[in-house]
Amino acid sequence: MTATTQSTPASQTRRPSRLRHWLGWFRREEAMSFWIIIGFFVVWEAACHLFALPVYFLPPPSVIAQAAVEFQRALVINSIQTLWTTMAGFGFAVVFGLVLGVAVGGSRRLYRGLYPLMVGFNSVPKVALVPILVLWFGIGSVPAIITAFLISFFPIVVNVATGLATTEPEMDDILRALGASKLDRLLKVGLPGAMPHFFGSLKVAITLAFVGSVVSETVAANSGLGHMMLMAQANFEVPLVFAGLLALAIEGVLMYALFVIIEKRMTGWAFRAQSAQQ
Amino acid sequence: MSVIDIEGLRLGYGGMAPEQIVLDGIDLHIDSGEFAAIVGPSGCGKSTFMKLLSGLLTPQEGRIMIDNEPVTGPRSQVGMAFQNAIMLPWRTTLDNILLPLEVSPATKSDFRNRKAQYRRQAEDLLTAVGLQGMGSKYPWELSGGMRQRASLCRAMIHEPPLLLLDEPFGALDAFTKEELWFVLQTLRQHRTFTVLMVTHDLTEAVYLSDTVYVMSARPGRMLVRQSIDFERPRDLDIRFEPGFVSHVHDLREHIRGTRAQAVQQPAAGASQ
Numbered sequence: 001m002t003a004t005t006q007s008t009p010a011s012q013t014r015r016p017s018r019l020r021h022w023l024g025w026f027r028r029e030e031a032m033s034f035w036i037i038i039g040f041f042v043v044w045e046a047a048c049h050l051f052a053l054p055v056y057f058l059p060p061p062s063v064i065a066q067a068a069v070e071f072q073r074a075l076v077i078n079s080i081q082t083l084w085t086t087m088a089g090f091g092f093a094v095v096f097g098l099v100l101g102v103a104v105g106g107s108r109r110l111y112r113g114l115y116p117l118m119v120g121f122n123s124v125p126k127v128a129l130v131p132i133l134v135l136w137f138g139i140g141s142v143p144a145i146i147t148a149f150l151i152s153f154f155p156i157v158v159n160v161a162t163g164l165a166t167t168e169p170e171m172d173d174i175l176r177a178l179g180a181s182k183l184d185r186l187l188k189v190g191l192p193g194a195m196p197h198f199f200g201s202l203k204v205a206i207t208l209a210f211v212g213s214v215v216s217e218t219v220a221a222n223s224g225l226g227h228m229m230l231m232a233q234a235n236f237e238v239p240l241v242f243a244g245l246l247a248l249a250i251e252g253v254l255m256y257a258l259f260v261i262i263e264k265r266m267t268g269w270a271f272r273a274q275s276a277q278q
Numbered sequence: 279m280s281v282i283d284i285e286g287l288r289l290g291y292g293g294m295a296p297e298q299i300v301l302d303g304i305d306l307h308i309d310s311g312e313f314a315a316i317v318g319p320s321g322c323g324k325s326t327f328m329k330l331l332s333g334l335l336t337p338q339e340g341r342i343m344i345d346n347e348p349v350t351g352p353r354s355q356v357g358m359a360f361q362n363a364i365m366l367p368w369r370t371t372l373d374n375i376l377l378p379l380e381v382s383p384a385t386k387s388d389f390r391n392r393k394a395q396y397r398r399q400a401e402d403l404l405t406a407v408g409l410q411g412m413g414s415k416y417p418w419e420l421s422g423g424m425r426q427r428a429s430l431c432r433a434m435i436h437e438p439p440l441l442l443l444d445e446p447f448g449a450l451d452a453f454t455k456e457e458l459w460f461v462l463q464t465l466r467q468h469r470t471f472t473v474l475m476v477t478h479d480l481t482e483a484v485y486l487s488d489t490v491y492v493m494s495a496r497p498g499r500m501l502v503r504q505s506i507d508f509e510r511p512r513d514l515d516i517r518f519e520p521g522f523v524s525h526v527h528d529l530r531e532h533i534r535g536t537r538a539q540a541v542q543q544p545a546a547g548a549s550q
Contacts, residue, residue: 173358178436189366
């Protein structure tokens with residue numbers, strides 16, 4: 001009697017517990033973003049049907065998904081085009097941003113001299129530069145790459161310079177008293193210390209680079225997501241315009257996630273050092 | 279033979295107008311192997327004085343000689359440790375300690391070839407300060423007292439004849455402080471070197487030093503030189519003996535005097 005009463009609850013709890021274990025992930029903190037995204041699309045879909053919005057005004061996600069399947073070839077080709085111009089421009093921005101950031105962060109004279117010019121450059125709306133770039137380089141990938149570069153280098157320069165400037169003065173005193181060269185101080189202390197700032201800025205810069213390349217593609221290009229969306233709009237294929245936007249958002253999120261992983265791998269010490277101090 | 283010889287040292291920040299003078303006419307002689315402490319009211323230019331000795335600053339007047347050679351710029355003959363024991367968080371404790379050897383022009387060129395030997399030296403130092411086997415830990419894994427011990431090791435790794443300490447134990451609790459006094463004495467038993475320490479703690483100054491200097495409020499001058507001749511090694515309980523207490527008391531009175539002067543001076547200037 002006692003044996004059976006003990007065994008039945010055990011066998012009863014086993015099945016739900018396995019299911020609960022499998023469902024466990026969806027209850028965790030990491031799954032919050034999953035639920036929010038699902039909820040976002042559900043509300044969108046419901047709103048479209050509830051207010052009977054016409055498809056050419058705001059298509060529901062289900063219609064967008066259909067359009068995405070229908071035009072999948074165009075979507076994939078143009079996504080790859082946008083991805084490569086963005087990454088090329090971003091790559092130049094990383095190299096140039098690092099070099100200029102080190103120069104500006106290492107020398108007060110350069111900092112004071114160059115800063116107004118850089119802020120000025122950054123304040124110019126990049127969309128206004130595209131016609132000039134087209135004039136110089138013609139329609140195609142080059143203006144998109146250059147626009148992505150121009151829009152994304154500034155946060156990298158500023159962050160590298162800031163990272164270098166925040167080297168602790170006592171550390172610098174110790175090294176200078178030892179007769180360490182400026183190059184050694186930069187390579188052994190300054191640059192490694194600036195890396196958290198640098199990798200942090202990459203996350204901002206990569207999303208900006210997408211803005212730059214798509215702006216350029218929308219004004220003057222014959223391929224890329226920006227161009228595709230412009231054509232779709234002209235043909236009144238509104239669901240395809242939204243599919244293009246979603247493809248851009250997905251690319252942006254994936255690249256952002258990639259740089260979060262790289263940041264954690266390269267400068268894990270900064271995160272651990274912080275958590276140890278708390 | 280004196281290690282540090284300073285004569286007629288004067289320094290002003292930005293110029294030599296009376297209000298810019300930080301150090302005004304300092305003469306100082308510190309013997310080889312001596313432990314000297316400088317105490318004084320805050321803002322009297324003690325840290326500036328340390329920068330002069332390490333060659334990071336040059337005075338407008340007077341001369342500074344270390345080992346009978348004038349100090350004209352940074353040279354690796356001094357080791358330095360500060361109140362804030364900053365370590366590079368991406369390097370292990372051992373690699374942090376080896377940093378001076380890695381960048382100092384004297385050892386930089388053959389650092390790679392002699393790394394094994396240097397590592398042994400660093401590990402010996404770690405053992406001497408009571409951090410045996412902690413070299414592979416990262417700085418954030420160490421407590422404040424442990425970090426300060428490691429920072430002492432870093433200051434000593436290139437075996438400098440002169441160690442400059444700028445309030446090295448100021449941020450530590452009383453017990454850790456006492457442990458580190460002991461560590462410093464142990465290190466000096468291994469190898470004789472000269473120490474110049476700036477501190478606010480009069481007990482610490484008297485306990486550790488052979489000579490204590492009292493500095494005046496800005497512009498800084500050396501007002502009093504007090505010899506402390508208790509036998510070494512000194513026991514911690516010496517702090518409660520009458521001789522020790524009267525030393526501390528005397529120093530306190532001198533500093534109180536300079537503080538009172540510093541308050542009176544601006545008042546006198548305003549009344550004129």
